[in-house]
Amino acid sequence: MIVDFADPKLAGQTIVVRNDARTPFPNGHAVDPATTGQVMAFRVSKPMSATADATLPASLRAPLAKLPGLRARVRQLLLAEIKDEFGRIKTMLGTVEHGALGWDAPISETPRRNDVEIWSVVNATPDAHPMHLHMVFFQVLDRQKYDAEKFEAGKPATLRLTGTAMAPPAGERGWKDTVIMRPGEVTRVIARFDLPGLYVWHCHILEHEDHEMMRPYRVLP
Numbered sequence: 001m002i003v004d005f006a007d008p009k010l011a012g013q014t015i016v017v018r019n020d021a022r023t024p025f026p027n028g029h030a031v032d033p034a035t036t037g038q039v040m041a042f043r044v045s046k047p048m049s050a051t052a053d054a055t056l057p058a059s060l061r062a063p064l065a066k067l068p069g070l071r072a073r074v075r076q077l078l079l080a081e082i083k084d085e086f087g088r089i090k091t092m093l094g095t096v097e098h099g100a101l102g103w104d105a106p107i108s109e110t111p112r113r114n115d116v117e118i119w120s121v122v123n124a125t126p127d128a129h130p131m132h133l134h135m136v137f138f139q140v141l142d143r144q145k146y147d148a149e150k151f152e153a154g155k156p157a158t159l160r161l162t163g164t165a166m167a168p169p170a171g172e173r174g175w176k177d178t179v180i181m182r183p184g185e186v187t188r189v190i191a192r193f194d195l196p197g198l199y200v201w202h203c204h205i206l207e208h209e210d211h212e213m214m215r216p217y218r219v220l221p
Helices: 206-210
Strands: 014-018 038-043 073-083 089-095 099-101 115-123 129-133 138-145 178-181 185-193 197-203 214-219
Touching: 073 099, 089 197, 089 214, 178 185, 197 206
Parallel strands: 073 115
Antiparallel strands: 014 038, 073 089, 089 099, 115 185, 129 178, 129 197, 138 185, 197 214
């Protein structure tokens, strides 16, 4: 990212990067503009002795080569929210077939080296989650709404898609390792798992990944 502060009109100004996202996102409480609504401030003061090379390339990236999805295995995964033994909200991962699964539950995702898989992730929670897969890049295929009132985790037959699938916006059409998954939607990503080993996938909201929205997956030889 390149930011140009060279305009003389900016001299002496403080430019504040603000956050207006509701919490939990996207349908929660409004952010306090005096506290958490302020993210970062730039004070435009002393001139620099040198400027950065700010020449932008004519093209930011080459066209994305599509992964072959016709024979890809499709896994139906789950973002879930339950209560723990103290009545606190507990965010979890799992599968549509088995429901929410804890960290110590048997590993349910075991692609083999160079397998191409589609992970179809149902967000059954009331908020959005930035989901991250370790050691693999993926492409976002689409998002589609589902009937959240009739869906029951652990009962795949209750998952009923509605409307039409929505292609990702321009900013999500490159290689990704993290993507936002919104409530009431099924997000589909496709990946080639090329590095054997034991990894994790998790929500990148700190309190979610710690309690306990993180699951291991294993890429077999």
